Amino acid sequence: MNPLSRxxxxxxxxxxxxxxxxxxGGLVALGNxxxxxxxxxxLGYLIASLFACFGVAYRYFTWLERPATAMxxxxxxxTFLSVRGLRALPRVGLxxxxxxxxxxxxxxxxxxxWGAHACLAWGCLLAFSVTFPxxxxxxxxxxxxxxxxxxxxxxxxMPAGSFPLGSATAFIAFHILDLAALMVxxxxxxxxxxxxxxxxDAATQRFDLDILPLLLLIAVSATGLLLTxxxxxxxxxxxxxxxxxxELTVILLLLFLPFGKLFHIVQRxxxxxVSLYKAEGDAQGLLPCxxxxxxxxxxxxxxxxxxxxxxxxxxxxxxxxxxxxxDLCPRCRRxxxxxxxxxxxxxxxxxxxxxxxxxxxxxxxxxFRS
Amino acid sequence: xxxxxYGFFIDPQRCIGCRxxxxxxxxxxxxxxxSMIHLDELDRSASTQTGPTVCMHCEDPVCxxxxxxxxxxxxxxxxxxxxxxxxxxxxxxxxxxxxxxVPLVLPxxxxxxxxxxxxxxxxxxxxxxxxxVCPSQxxxxxxxxxxxxxxxxxxLREFQVGELLVRTRNAVMVPDPETxxxxxxxxxxxxxx
Numbered sequence: 314m315n316p317l318s319r320x321x322x323x324x325x326x327x328x329x330x331x332x333x334x335x336x337x338g339g340l341v342a343l344g345n346x347x348x349x350x351x352x353x354x355x356l357g358y359l360i361a362s363l364f365a366c367f368g369v370a371y372r373y374f375t376w377l378e379r380p381a382t383a384m385x386x387x388x389x390x391x392t393f394l395s396v397r398g399l400r401a402l403p404r405v406g407l408x409x410x411x412x413x414x415x416x417x418x419x420x421x422x423x424x425x426x427w428g429a430h431a432c433l434a435w436g437c438l439l440a441f442s443v444t445f446p447x448x449x450x451x452x453x454x455x456x457x458x459x460x461x462x463x464x465x466x467x468x469x470x471m472p473a474g475s476f477p478l479g480s481a482t483a484f485i486a487f488h489i490l491d492l493a494a495l496m497v498x499x500x501x502x503x504x505x506x507x508x509x510x511x512x513x514d515a516a517t518q519r520f521d522l523d524i525l526p527l528l529l530l531i532a533v534s535a536t537g538l539l540l541t542x543x544x545x546x547x548x549x550x551x552x553x554x555x556x557x558x559x560e561l562t563v564i565l566l567l568l569f570l571p572f573g574k575l576f577h578i579v580q581r582x583x584x585x586x587v588s589l590y591k592a593e594g595d596a597q598g599l600l601p602c603x604x605x606x607x608x609x610x611x612x613x614x615x616x617x618x619x620x621x622x623x624x625x626x627x628x629x630x631x632x633x634x635x636x637x638x639x640d641l642c643p644r645c646r647r648x649x650x651x652x653x654x655x656x657x658x659x660x661x662x663x664x665x666x667x668x669x670x671x672x673x674x675x676x677x678x679x680x681f682r683s
Numbered sequence: 684x685x686x687x688x689y690g691f692f693i694d695p696q697r698c699i700g701c702r703x704x705x706x707x708x709x710x711x712x713x714x715x716x717x718s719m720i721h722l723d724e725l726d727r728s729a730s731t732q733t734g735p736t737v738c739m740h741c742e743d744p745v746c747x748x749x750x751x752x753x754x755x756x757x758x759x760x761x762x763x764x765x766x767x768x769x770x771x772x773x774x775x776x777x778x779x780x781x782x783x784x785v786p787l788v789l790p791x792x793x794x795x796x797x798x799x800x801x802x803x804x805x806x807x808x809x810x811x812x813x814x815x816v817c818p819s820q821x822x823x824x825x826x827x828x829x830x831x832x833x834x835x836x837x838x839l840r841e842f843q844v845g846e847l848l849v850r851t852r853n854a855v856m857v858p859d860p861e862t863x864x865x866x867x868x869x870x871x872x873x874x875x876x
Contacts (some may be wrong), residue, residue: 365865379753380748381751381776382751382752382753384751418791421791422768422792422794423715429779453707494829511712512713513712513715513802515803516712516802516807517764517802574769577770580752580770581772583751586795587772587773590774591774610779613777618779618780622749622780625745625748627745627748629846630847631845631852632845632868633867634867635859636868638782638844638866638868643779644721645781645871646784646866647723647736648786649866649867649871650695650783650855651734652870652871653864653865653867654695654696654856654868655695657857657864658836658857
C-alpha cells in the first residue's frame with residue numbers, strides 16, 4: 314500500500330500550519346523587498362525553510378490539540394492575563410532565562426550532559442540566528458559602493474554599518490558560522506562520548522530519535538567548515554561540490570526538524586507557562602489531602618486536573634464516599650494499595666495481622682545476575 | 684525489550700521495611716543515583732507494616748495521558764518510562780494524576796522520574812535492582828509461570844478506583860485475583876492507619 318494513502322492529516326492543525334507558512338512567506342517577502350535582496354544561491358535553503366516551517370507548525374498545532382496540552386495552553390493564557398500572573402512575570406522571566414539559556418537544571422542531572430547540551434544549544438541557536446536572516450534576505454552584505462575594500466551590511470534593505478575587509482568585524486561576520494559549527498561538533502562529540510559509556514542511555518536510546526539528529530548536525534557542521542577550508546586554504550578546490558553537499562545536509566536537517574528530537578527547540582519554551590502557572594498556584598497555598606490532611610496540591614492544579622480527567626474520560630475516579638482520587642496525596646494512594654491487599658488477605662484491615670512468611674525456601678536466592 | 688514471560692510481583696505483606704530496595708534503586712543505570720522506589724509506613728503508632736511501591740506500568744497510563752508535553756512513553760513490552768528529558772516541562776501533572784502515587788518531579792532537575800523496571804537491566808534479562816536485593820521477596824521479578832508454584836497467593840493486575848478500572852503490567856499478590864483490588868479512600872479514613 315502506498316504510505317501516502319494512509320497519511321491522515323488533522324484539518325485544523327493543517328490549516329493553522331498553512332497559515333503560519335503563508336505568514337512566514339509574507340514576512341520573508343516583506344523583509345527582502347519582494348525578492349529584490351534575495352540571494353539566488355540560497356533559494357534551496359529558503360524553500361526548505363518554508364517546508365520546515367510548515368512541518369514544525371503542523372506538529373506544534375497537533376501537539377496543542379492533545380487534551381492535556383490544550384488545557385495547559387488555556388491555563389497559561391488565563392494565568393498570563395490575571396493580576397497574579399502579571400505580578401509573577403519578572404520572577405518567571407528570570408527563571409526562564411535560567412532554564413532556556415543557562416540551562417543549569419541540565420547541570421544538576423550531569424555536568425557532562427550540560428557541557429554537551431550547552432555546546433549544541435548555543436551553537437545551533439547562533440547558527441540559526443545568522444542563517445535564517447541571510448536565507449530570507451533580511452540581512453545581506455555588499456561592497457561599499459566604489460570602495461571595494463569595505464563591506465556594507467544591510468538589514469531589511471536599510472544600511473546597517475560598513476566595515477573594512479581584514480578587520481576584526483569582518484573576520485567575525487564571515488566566520489561566525491564556523492564558530493557555531495565548531496561548538497556543534499564539540500557538543501556532538503561530547504554527547505557521543507557520554508552515550509557510549511552511559512548504561513542508562515545505552516538501554517533507552519533509539520537511532521532515529523537520539524543518534525540520527527547528532528549525525529545530521531555533524532554532517533551540516535563538517536560540510537560548512539569544509540567550505541571555509543576550501544576557500545581559505547585550497548584556493549576554492551571542490552567548492553561547488555562541497556556547497557552542494559552542505560546545502561543537501563542543511564535541507565535534510567530542516568526537513569527533519571518536525572519529526573525528531575530537535576523539535577524540542579520549539580516545544581521547550583512551554584516551560585515558561587508551567588512556571589507561571591505554578592507561581593499562581595503557590596500564591597494560593599496548597600490544598601490538604603482528604604485523608605491525612607498533608608498539604609500537597611496547588612488549588613489551580615487540583616481544579617484543572619479534574620477538568621482534564623473529565624475530558625480524558627477518567628471522571629469516574631470518585632471513591633464510594635464521594636472523595637475524588639485527586640484529593641488523595643501520592644503517599645495515601647500508595648498506602649491504599651497496602652491496605653486493600655491486607656483487606657483481601659485478612660477479610661478486614663488488621664494492622665496487627667501477622668505477616669505471612671514464605672513456607673517454602675526462596676526459589677531464587679539473592680543474586681545479582683539471573 | 685523486557686520479556687513478556689517475566690512479571691513483577693509485589694507483596695506488601697512480606698515487606699520487612701529494611702530499605703534495601705530504596706538503596707539499590709539508586710544504583711541502576713537509568714536512575715543515575717536517584718532512588719525512585721517509595722517505602723511507606725501504614726501508621727507507625729499502630730502497625731509495623733511497611734510497603735514498597737514501584738510503578739505498576741499501567742496499560743493505559745494516566746500519567747502519559749495527563750502529560751501536556753507528550754513526554755511519557757510506554758514501550759511495546761508494557762514498560763512505562765520516565766519522562767523524556769528534552770520534552771518534560773516538570774508540570775507535575777503525572778505526579779498528581781498517577782492512581783498509585785508513583786512519579787516524582789525532583790526539585791531542580793525539572794524532570795519527572797519514575798521506576799522503569801531498571802530498563803538497562805530488565806531489557807537484557809536481568810532483574811530490576813529492587814527485586815535483586817529484596818530479602819523477603821516482597822518485590823519479585825520472575826517468570827509468570829513460576830510464581831504460582833512459589834506462592835499461596837495469586838497475581839492481580841486490575842485495580843478499581845471508583846468506576847475507573849486500571850489494568851497494569853505489574854501485579855499485587857492476593858488470595859483471590861478474580862475481582863479487581865478496590866482502592867477505597869474509606870479504608871484510610873476508617874481503618875485508622
